[in-house]
Amino acid sequence: MLDYLVHLPRSAKHHILLAIDVFLVPVSLLIALALMFDTVSPSALLWSALPLFIVIPIVAVPVFLRIGLNRIKLMAFELHDMRRGAIAALSIVGLTFATTFILGLDIPHAVALLTGPIFLLLHLGIRTLGRNLLVRRSNGGVGRLPVAIYGAGTAGVQLLAALRQDLQMRPITFVDDNVTLQTMTVSGMSVCSRAHLEAMVKRGDIKRVLLAMPSVSEPKMRRITQELSELGCEVHALPTYSELVEGTGLASNLRPVTPDRLLGRDKVDLETPEVARAYAGRRILITGAGGSIGSELCRQIILCGPQRLTLLDHSEYALYTISRELKQLADANGVELVTRLGSVCDRERMSHIMRESEIDIVLFAAAYKHVPLVEENEIEGLRNNLFGTLTTAEAAQQAGVERFILVSTDKAVRPTNIMGASKRLAELAIQDLQTRSKGTKFAMVRFGNVLGSSGSVIPLFQSQIAAGGPITLTHEKITRYFMTISEAARLVLLAGAYATGGDVFVLDMGAPVNISDLARRMVELTGLSVKDDEHPHGDIEIQTVGLRPGEKLYEELLIGDNMLPTPHEKIMRAEERGLSEIEMARILKQVRTAIAANDAQMLRLIVETCVDGYHVAETGLDDVV
Template sequence: MATYAATVWVQNMFQYLASLPRGVKRAILLMIDCALVPISMYWAFSLRFGVQVETQQLQDSIPLFVLVLLASLPIFSLTKLNRIKLIAFEVQDIGRGVVAAMCLTVVAIVVSYLLRLDGPRSMPLIFGTVFLTLHILVRILARSLLMYISGRDSERVPVAIYGAGSAGVQLMAALRQDFEMRPVLFVDDNVTLQSMTIAGLPVYSAEKLAVMVRNKRVQRVLLAMPSATEGVRRQKIKELSKLDCEVYALPSYSELIGESGIVDKLQPVDADMLLARDKVDLDTPEIARTYAGRSILVTGAGGSIGSELCNQIIRCNPHRLVLFEHSEFALYSIERELAATAKQLGVELIARLGSVCDRMTVDEVLAESNVDIVLHAAAYKHVPLIETNEVVGTFNNVVGTQTVAEAAAAAEVERFILVSTDKAVRPTNVMGATKRLAELVVQDLQTRTPESKFAMVRFGNVLGSSGSVIPLFQKQIAEGGPITLTHDNISRYFMTIPEAARLVLLAGAYATGGDVFVLDMGKAVSIKELAKRMIELSGLTIKDDNNPNGQIEIEIVGLRPGEKMHEELLIGDNALPTPHEKILRAEEASVSQLEMARILKDLQKASETASANAIRGILEQYVEGFEAKPATTGSAPH
């Protein structure tokens, strides 16, 4: 208890000192340095004459103590010792202390001579050395204490700087004063530098960096090669993007000219660079108000969208966040990723393993966690796989949604948000048709559950999500090509993973009941143009008729079963505005309660008999725009 009280007192004292005006802080530093002058003088006497200094000798030297102390004030003012920030104290700042110590030594020599004080001539030299030593030790101790009390050092992201040249060293020096990142090592391809220590940091090879990333000792890589050619930098970015960590790049020297600091110039390198539009700002106060202090359940919490949802929700300060996932490894990964943040923010984090098709488990999870809001992101989404696994895909996407939605209604949750897809609009594939049926399930349930708000969110393709075109193209480029394209003119709407998750959260805030929300994503992106940009960003060239000596070829392989040339976001022209200019609300036709009951009954029967053709027939009958083709393979029962 006493230790805790002392810790709290120290932290409060730190906060008090940190809040003081800059002038007061400088005055405190000046007083500390002035106090070091007589202390250093006494130690000098002790070191020269032994531990026991005669009282008479000290009394005779009082004028020396006083005059040197008085002289220290203008010396410290001229050398600006008290204008060095403690938190930014580095080796180069010691120079001012050396100058001040030399001046004090000269003053001590002159005063001793003028006052004709008896004593060894080495006394002033010892005094100057002791003062400099104490000055440096006090600054280092104070800096370490500030870092420890503020807790910032332990929270800083460990980073590796790729490039041990002058730019890398300057970046490292800048990061020493940054509270977000903590440099731990250099990486350089020059074997003569590897195993050396530069500016206090070891230099490793790229192979050693991969090991450090796997061991979580490095969480971010900063590429500091501004003098390299654009092709070399892009190639290095491509190699680093394969590591399981964030990658940032320092721009070229011409781009570094400006007023902002070197740390501010770092640019993240990720799939967002491929977005053919500006990212949409979806940060609104409605999100924080909707989720703060609530108990929230995310199904499919370990997936691309589910995990990003969890990362954003936990920063809204909910009371409880429940992770529901059928993949053990995915659940383990997302729980481990969020554990530290949840503890820091005081959010109760609960991980539950189970299937969305298991009503008993879903009921139990909703009840034990007293869930207020359900975000249903669990689904099978890969078009070619669902096209040949109709029974399992339909059961999971439709019956799973029905199970979770009905359980949520029975638990009287406040809001239920279904994550859907633009492929649900006049679908040409089984996956899209199952997602449209899932939307109809939610719309039907809304008519019978007015006390809860049910809504849906339609996404375009999400950049960088598992199974999306970006990782596939990255892999094909890494293997030397070719990039396989299904059609020369195929296009898609794209959004980033953060945009997708934010859209879900905003849908929860804007939901009035039975809504379908979509994001205005501008124009559809040509997949061929996307492939070309990825090749160029990799520092490679396109191989075609105009450039037969290029490195990566784009090969047209033909549309896959159920694949659309162009996607749509709305069924008809029925978009209404929302409080956010880039988010639209669609009001679309639903089916009756009796019709929905018949659909679900037929689906249940088809699933029990594992009839893929029966599944396709049901989807064609009830989903607008879907034309069933005979099943190419049978599907196993769920």
């Protein structure tokens, strides 16, 4: 019942609150009259007061609307909001006196005096009860991240009020270094010491700490951030007061001291109703479910309310880890969770899973993606990335799957390495399959570099900083497009909602980020300094070691410039030329032959001939501009 009321339109909630307050008027009047029963005949008193039960509630409606009594949000109901209730109570007293005088009713004056305070007590009691129920419902939300707010001052209290309406985080406790505040309760939440916080983090009761100290100096903030990070939890910080003036609110202005803070732009808001509608009640298969992107897809898909979510991965440990994480969330959302071990290259296994789980939508995130590893293992890289994609896509088409979304990469655009070439061939194979597909819609999503994903530059730099340096940079001018894991997963889900067949979707990620600047920001965010010629006494040195085999200076997102809009202004749909069925069949046959012969040289020759724009990247620093 409470969930139903919470999801009602705002106008409906206003009408309900108004009705409750109007109902409290005759109830208050009745209680006031009952208090007079010892001195006056009850029946005579009630008969005399009967006009009040009719007139006062009717007259109270415009008064309450004028005061705005029904426009106070329950979750934001605080002490200063009680003034409206007090004004309404005084209005009831005045209306009762006036009605009694005008109609000449034989009623003691004490009835009017008592009606106001009684109404105020009932009004505040109902509002407080409603707020407590909402807070309890909010704090008990499954899947919300438990957080501690560091700083029990004004900013911390305001942040708490914002988080109580947030669907992602659940505030557990305040933390403050002020001994006088410790063991106290602020805004209904306890304040603990840093030692107690450390114990809570170790028990897993706290996953993230939010620094609510916008007036603290930057050096002190860095020191506190570094000390808290050593506890083993995420640390996010509020911006300064000057930055808050330009923002939209405390909760939305939380700036994480994590990979997201290195993005160099605002995160793209990809929360749209199309996602929930596209996946609600559906049967979905996610391949590579234990990987960085696959696991985030799983977390977001479950919140859309699918009927069944099937997780596929060839790694037993990765599949076990993500299934264990998702079980409680799946149960809470009524989602049937199915785990399947297997390889996307196994045709019979993929066909069986499609039929067994009656799949409606396939999100294909399985791939070998690490450029140097695939460069050294080109045969397995092409076998998995090309034929794994094609095998699963053909199985999906034969099973009558509605939509198949391939996760691709910006490295597929004019690739300089086998990993990028394998993904480009996978894109071409999917586009070719779409030309012969009558039911299944195939689409592709092209990513930039995903911050914090396994094998990305962020974890590498973090480990090098933790070891005291140096940070190894392949080239001072190297740039990359970056996106967060949540943006990447949401882009895949939106592609599934927008797909019409053969689409290539990309996210507007702003300007590419210089990796050298990224490394410097990471050092500074840890409270350390960069060691260079100008700062010989710095903490962390950045060394340039040269481009790795197959590595490009600059990445691209598009092969052509034919762009079409989508319902989301930050997502673009590209129209790119594919290959004919005969050309694609020839390429696939040649690649199969090279793989069967285990001939890496032949395979590279085929890639150079067949993949448009493929070229070998220069590795010498002197040759790169």
